[in-house]
Amino acid sequence: MIRANGGADAASKADPAALDALAREALGQEPEAVRRFVLAIAPTIRRACRGVMGTRHTDLEDTIQDCFIDATRGLPGYRFQGNLLGYVTRIAINRALASRRRSVARVRHLQLLEDLHDESPLADANAGEMERTEVVRDLIRRVRPIQAETLVMRVVLGFSVEEIAAATEVSVNTVKTRLRLGKKALRQLLTWHAWEPERKPPR
Amino acid sequence: MRAEEHPEELIDRAMQGALDPEAQATLDRHLAGCTVCAAQLSLTPRFERELAPQARDQALDQRALDAAMARMQQAPRATQRRAVPSWLRWAAAWALLACGVTATAAVIGRRIVLRPPIQAPATAVVPPETRGEKVFEAMPEEFPPELAPPKPPPVKAHAPVPAVTAAMLFERGEKLRREGRADAAVATYRQLQTKFPETAEARLSFAFAGQLLLKQRRPGDALAQFDRHLKAGGEVGEEALAGRATALEELHRTADAIAAWKSLLARYPGSVYAGRARARLDALTETR
Numbered sequence: 001m002i003r004a005n006g007g008a009d010a011a012s013k014a015d016p017a018a019l020d021a022l023a024r025e026a027l028g029q030e031p032e033a034v035r036r037f038v039l040a041i042a043p044t045i046r047r048a049c050r051g052v053m054g055t056r057h058t059d060l061e062d063t064i065q066d067c068f069i070d071a072t073r074g075l076p077g078y079r080f081q082g083n084l085l086g087y088v089t090r091i092a093i094n095r096a097l098a099s100r101r102r103s104v105a106r107v108r109h110l111q112l113l114e115d116l117h118d119e120s121p122l123a124d125a126n127a128g129e130m131e132r133t134e135v136v137r138d139l140i141r142r143v144r145p146i147q148a149e150t151l152v153m154r155v156v157l158g159f160s161v162e163e164i165a166a167a168t169e170v171s172v173n174t175v176k177t178r179l180r181l182g183k184k185a186l187r188q189l190l191t192w193h194a195w196e197p198e199r200k201p202p203r
Numbered sequence: 204m205r206a207e208e209h210p211e212e213l214i215d216r217a218m219q220g221a222l223d224p225e226a227q228a229t230l231d232r233h234l235a236g237c238t239v240c241a242a243q244l245s246l247t248p249r250f251e252r253e254l255a256p257q258a259r260d261q262a263l264d265q266r267a268l269d270a271a272m273a274r275m276q277q278a279p280r281a282t283q284r285r286a287v288p289s290w291l292r293w294a295a296a297w298a299l300l301a302c303g304v305t306a307t308a309a310v311i312g313r314r315i316v317l318r319p320p321i322q323a324p325a326t327a328v329v330p331p332e333t334r335g336e337k338v339f340e341a342m343p344e345e346f347p348p349e350l351a352p353p354k355p356p357p358v359k360a361h362a363p364v365p366a367v368t369a370a371m372l373f374e375r376g377e378k379l380r381r382e383g384r385a386d387a388a389v390a391t392y393r394q395l396q397t398k399f400p401e402t403a404e405a406r407l408s409f410a411f412a413g414q415l416l417l418k419q420r421r422p423g424d425a426l427a428q429f430d431r432h433l434k435a436g437g438e439v440g441e442e443a444l445a446g447r448a449t450a451l452e453e454l455h456r457t458a459d460a461i462a463a464w465k466s467l468l469a470r471y472p473g474s475v476y477a478g479r480a481r482a483r484l485d486a487l488t489e490t491r
Contacts, residue, residue, distance in 0.1 A: 042264040068271035183239040
């Protein structure tokens with residue numbers, strides 16, 4: 001990951017060969033092997049889900065659970081030729097985006113945060129930043145799915161273009177095109193949302 | 204560089220703090236006109252904080268793993284679908300189609316049979332002198348049997364109204380809260396907590412109710428609600444901890460309040476309430 005400390009999760013440093021071996025063992029559906037495999041990919045899944053949904057989303061844990069199941073059940077279709085963590089990340093991003101799209105709880109959750117921050121005298125200056133993060137997350141889910149996936153990897157998870165290409169098994173140029181189209185769509189949404197890039201939270 | 208192209212490489216280098224002045228100037232020119240790249244750069248620290256490993260991650264992973272394993276063992280997915288010959292699929296499709304057509308025809312036919320016959324309108328000869336308002340006044344409240352319109356067929360009883368759900372109660376509480384009816388909202392949340400104690404809605408309602416009770420100057424009750432939210436592993440732990448500390452202060456339990464603020468800082472060092480927690484800790488320590 002390109003970020004100074006944003007990519008400091010265990011998964012990003014995991015040995016691909018060891019992970020592949022765990023995945024092959026998990027193909028046999030033996031519970032202990034599945035458990036070891038899931039534990040190995042858990043940080044990657046958690047990170048992606050948290051990036052898309054936010055730390056305090058009410059459906060976060062359920063979505064992580066679903067991702068564990070999807071990743072395990074998707075193994076028979078995995079060709080063991082590319083980047084397993086990239087494959088897992090894509091599963092998690094798409095599942096999390098879907099959860100976010102359909103989640104009624106999200107609305108409640110946002111409402112709760114909004115109300116608590118509005119009503120409580122406790123919230124400090126970071127509330128504005130938090131709101132802006134939520135706005136970006138919310139707008140990304142409205143972009144076309146393949147572009148949204150690329151945007152999440154780039155903007156939220158901090159992948160470089162090359163890392164996205166490896167994870168999604170497409171060329172760097174394809175990633176750049178997706179990013180360009182995704183950012184164009186996101187820019188329109190931000191404009192519509194009266195986004196103010198230099199706005200500072202009130203002190 | 205074309206206007207619609209984004210300097211991804213420069214952005215990467217800027218995040219690592221490795222831009223020379225010329226590259227920085229190029230990036231700045233782009234950022235001045237591109238809200239998305241500007242947002243990407245400005246929100247990076249926030250995303251980094253959120254995505255950095257947290258103390259409760261292991262517990263979260265373990266819970267999710269246990270639940271996922273249980274679900275996978277309960278409902279193992281069929282690995283292979285049995286191949287069905289194509290002639291059998293066509294036969295099934297035709298059979299379904301035939302059943303559908305027959306059923307539709309039967310329903311339509313039944314409706315036609317059941318439709319009441321159209322009756323000839325009853326023509327009453329009205330003398331000219333009784334026309335106008337008098338006629339209206341003279342109309343009986345009930346029609347005589349021979350003029351009565353055919354009664355509509357009795358309405359079939361619909362499926363029973365669905366029982367109240369956690370989501371419904373939560374929505375009701377929300378509505379009341381937004382309308383400023385705090386007592387009613389708290390009562391609804393309590394009902395939700397009693398009826399559906401294990402639901403996500405109930406967990407969230409503890410935080411809501413706690414906040415309302417705190418505003419009503421009922422710190423003891425608020426404290427109980429925040430504690431229940433935290434005990435249940437609720438999703439808004441930061442808010443609950445901050446509310447709990449405030450409630451303790453209002454109860455003049457200074458030592459507990461200090462511990463609560465410290466706990467908030469220990470568990471959520473990057474919290475939006477961190478500044479407030481530190482300020483309150485300073486104030487409380489001074490007053491002791």
